[in-house]
Amino acid sequence: MTTTNSSATRHIVTLQAHALAHQAQHPDASGTFSWILSAVAGSAKRIAAAVRRARLEDVLGSAGETNVQGETQQKLDVIANEILLQTLSEREGVAVIASEENEEPVLLRVEDDGQSRYCVLFDPLDGSSNLDICGSVGTIFSILSKDAATPAADAILQPGKRQVAAGYVLYGSSTVMVLTIGSGVDMFVLDPSIGAFVRVAQGLRIPPTNKCYSLNEANRRTFPEGYQKYLDWAQSNGYSSRYVGAMVGDVHRVLLQGGVFMYPPTAKAPKGKLRLMYEANPMAMLVEQAGGKALAAPGQRILDVQPEAVHQRCSVILGSSAEVDAVVAQLAG
Numbered sequence: 001m002t003t004t005n006s007s008a009t010r011h012i013v014t015l016q017a018h019a020l021a022h023q024a025q026h027p028d029a030s031g032t033f034s035w036i037l038s039a040v041a042g043s044a045k046r047i048a049a050a051v052r053r054a055r056l057e058d059v060l061g062s063a064g065e066t067n068v069q070g071e072t073q074q075k076l077d078v079i080a081n082e083i084l085l086q087t088l089s090e091r092e093g094v095a096v097i098a099s100e101e102n103e104e105p106v107l108l109r110v111e112d113d114g115q116s117r118y119c120v121l122f123d124p125l126d127g128s129s130n131l132d133i134c135g136s137v138g139t140i141f142s143i144l145s146k147d148a149a150t151p152a153a154d155a156i157l158q159p160g161k162r163q164v165a166a167g168y169v170l171y172g173s174s175t176v177m178v179l180t181i182g183s184g185v186d187m188f189v190l191d192p193s194i195g196a197f198v199r200v201a202q203g204l205r206i207p208p209t210n211k212c213y214s215l216n217e218a219n220r221r222t223f224p225e226g227y228q229k230y231l232d233w234a235q236s237n238g239y240s241s242r243y244v245g246a247m248v249g250d251v252h253r254v255l256l257q258g259g260v261f262m263y264p265p266t267a268k269a270p271k272g273k274l275r276l277m278y279e280a281n282p283m284a285m286l287v288e289q290a291g292g293k294a295l296a297a298p299g300q301r302i303l304d305v306q307p308e309a310v311h312q313r314c315s316v317i318l319g320s321s322a323e324v325d326a327v328v329a330q331l332a333g
């Protein structure tokens with residue numbers, strides 16, 4: 001038999017095949033979860049296409065509205081939100097959807113028909129202020145399960161440690177999905193020539209150390225004192241600084257290269273700026289699954305925080321274990 005080394009015939013694993021293989025390991029699985037994942041992937045492809053064509057379609061800039069957080073909505077925030085809402089609500093297995101762009105969760109299937117379903121939470125287009133300058137943006141998502149007995153309206157407010165899956169899609173120089181289904185972290189790249197996410201890495205491990213911190217240093221003067229001490233310490237110890245200003249871009253770099261990403265409390269955002277349920281929790285699950293640490297404060301795992309509101313904010317310190325420990329040492333000292 002003749003073998004070729006052509007990229008056209010190389011063995012690939014698509015996200016769909018990956019999800020079905022995961023499903024096969026759980027003989028009781030109904031396939032509902034795989035359908036939800038395929039809705040997220042399908043939405044991500046449409047959002048990626050919209051992001052790439054934004055300038056051509058004249059959909060850059062503000063939509064003229066503010067969201068529930070009081071932030072200006074970009075036109076693409078609205079478009080990405082609509083794509084996800086529309087695609088996910090068609091999936092029978094989704095009970096509730098919560099989005100950064102919607103004040104209230106969308107209750108889709110509230111009847112108690114004995115079926116277990118899922119809650120899907122997302123930030124449809126994180127870092128959207130980067131759009132106008134062609135910078136990285138992303139979608140962040142978190143999936144929680146809802147047993148038949150829990151009313152849909154109550155099912156959302158579960159701590160991050162109960163997530164069954166979490167991930168993000170980075171719309172950067174390529175479109176990358178990073179996903180955990182609770183047993184390690186895998187990475188997929190959208191191959192536009194076949195229209196599928198193709199697995200490019202399995203069992204990602206975050207480097208245990210890297211002298212690099214990532215935070216908005218312009219807020220330094222209003223950070224709690226421990227963060228200012230950390231910055232003094234890091235700058236005296238040969239650290240460098242990187243900040244994309246889009247959490248997906250910054251966390252992706254930290255996941256692949258190590259370092260620490262932080263969004264501490266500031267005068268403007270005394271509880272931190274980032275949202276617990278669809279920004280901090282999914283990123284924390286990914287980072288922990290990759291062997292790193294994710295804290296809201298010293299001794300307080302993000303994944304243990306009991307949410308009280310869908311849009312609640314949370315302080316974030318996440319990344320390589322040794323680098324998170326170095327921040328904690330300054331906060332505690």
Ligand code: AHM
Pocket residue numbers: 071100123125126127128129216245246247248263273
């Ligand atoms: P957004 O969800 O409204 O886009 O805001 C979240 C973004 C994060 O991606 C990023 O880490 C942070 O806001 C940047 O904030 P700042 O401009 O204050 O540094």
Ligand code: MG
Pocket residue numbers: 100123125126127279
């Ligand atoms: Mg966001």
